[in-house]
Amino acid sequence: MFSGFMTNTWVVATVVAALAGVVGFFVVLRGSAFPAHAIPNGAFAGAAAANLLGLNALLGLGVFAVFAALGIGTLGRRGRHDVVTALALVLMLALGALFLSRSTEYEPAIYALLFGEVLGVSTTELLPVAFLAVVCIAAIVFMYRPLTLSSVVPEIAEARGVRSHRMEIAFLVVLAVATAMTVPVVGALLIFSLMIGPPAAARSFTDRPPVAIILSMAIALATVWAAIASSYASNWPIGFFVGTMSAFAYGIGRAWAAWRRSRRPATRL
Amino acid sequence: MHFIVEPGFFSSQPVHVALTIGGVVAVVSAAVGIFTVIRGQSFAGHTLTDVSTAGGSAAFLLGMNPLLGFIGLSLVGSGTMDLIGVQRVRGRDLATGIVLGASIGLAALFLYLDTTTRATTGATQQILFGSIFTLDPGEVPIVVAFSVISLVALAVIYRPLLLATMSPDIAAARGVRLRPVGLAFMLALAVSVGLSSLAIGSILSTALLIGPAAAALRLTKRIGAALITAVAIGVAATWVGVLLAYDSYYWGSSHNGYPVSFFIVALTFLIYLASGLPARRAATSAPAKRH
Secondary structure, eight states: OOOOHHHHHHHHHHHHHHHHHHHHHHHHTTOOOOHHHHHHHHHHHHHHHHHHHHHOHHHHHHHHHHHHHHHHHHHHSSSSHHHHHHHHHHHHHHHHHHHHHHHSHHHHHHEEEEHHHGGGOOHHHHHHHHHHHHHHHHHHHHHHHHHHHHHHHHHHHHHTOOOHHHHHHHHHHHHHHHHHHHHHOOOTTTHHHHHHHHHHHHHHHOOOOHHHHHHHHHHHHHHHHHHHHHHHHHOOOOHHHHHHHHHHHHHHHHHHHHHHHHOOOOGGO | OOOTTTTTTTOOOOHHHHHHHHHHHHHHHHHHHHHHHTTTTTTHHHHHHHHHHHHHHHHHTTTTHHHHHHHHHHHHHHHHHHHTTTSSSSSHHHHHHHHHHHHHHHHHHHHHHHHHSSOSHHHHHHHHHHOGOOOOOOOHHHHHHHHHHHHHHHHHHHHHHHHHHHHHHHHHHTTTTHHHHHHHHHHHHHHHHHHHHHHTTTTTHHHHHHHHHHHHHHHHOOHHHHHHHHHHHHHHHHHHHHHHHHHHHHHHTTTTOOHHHHHHHHHHHHHHHHHHHHHHHHHOOOOOOOO
């Protein structure tokens, strides 16, 4: 399990999980679960396009994910936000289906892009992934205060001069970059689980954002490590383990919150 | 005529089946979609499509009819979401997300087992992206039966559902029980999602659910008119999509047709974008009347 060909997998998965824990905290805080689901699927279309044109997959992933983020951000300003997200999502998926139907690679390629491929990480993929992860974390640190403020109390943020729509676009772009690099490893559909389950669980344990972010990273790391180990041992897809373990972590968080409430009913908000 | 419809379109049995099932499914999806859009449940609707992916792949694994898997697990998923609270706006984003994540995980497992244990190729492709031209004519009565059930359920709860959607407080005051009405709607939604998963594939069925309804609601504010418009848009997009996919076989020399789902989704999206134009023109020509 820790032999040579698995080293890259462990390194990439650790970077991915740490990043998903941080970005996911804001996804949960802002209630952006639907865009967080839609953007990786846009990246799926990008990977399919890059595959068809013979370009670098990461380039296709990045361009399409950012494109999806900007589309959702700008169109969502006018119409109903969830409707726009849903339509952008299916358009991207349809493009992905189209590109895949044009290329010769078929079933295994689709499956790996959607549900992840643990063993497929090469050494040349490590550097760009690490670089983009640092960029994303730096962006989050840079926007930390206004982003938190506009997520929790948008009115006060507006009054203090934070442009909430610009904040939304900036956050969606960070989300897009973060998902673009994670899609080849855990798959378009499963990066989403990693961005929802662990942060949601972390938020039931603590109300303080910095503590919750660190806890969210820790839960995401534990989930990914356990998922790789289980996937390696059972030969079942990593996606299954990431998905169910994330939901399980959330279940534990909910149970903990309910138990705490029942113990101290007076301090309930 | 020859340029628009390639030869053999009207005499081909797969085309008849595709047009029939596609049309019926488009009607149900558009009608249910109107309420999904007004109630702000697009995310829930989309989640059910991924739940039905897990159902479809499980049915494939067990050698059952995929439609039963699509609809069966979709019903279970809608019940679960109702249980953990999709009816409350606060927290429903999260509850939906958790169900979505878990169901994708299950789908990953079932699809993996489909491809490894049953030695069948094409399961992933068929379940995720649909294959309307390869449907068995024997499916038609089953699809029609489920569609009728879904539409009748919607007609029965139409008035209380509309009231509960527009103003929950007034509905509650008039004695409408919000929870059962909401649950009944979720079940109708589950059936419609299962049906459209069969037609255009589970991860694209959101297009038929949300697209026509959202476009219709941008064109008219009257609910009856919006219902009829949405049904017309949905059926038109599906039929034109089937026609284009059929024709695409003759484009170029490779005889490698384009997927039907792509055409249906792309047409739906274009109609949605175009539906914003009349409102925008009205807004720019009479700026004083805004707000």
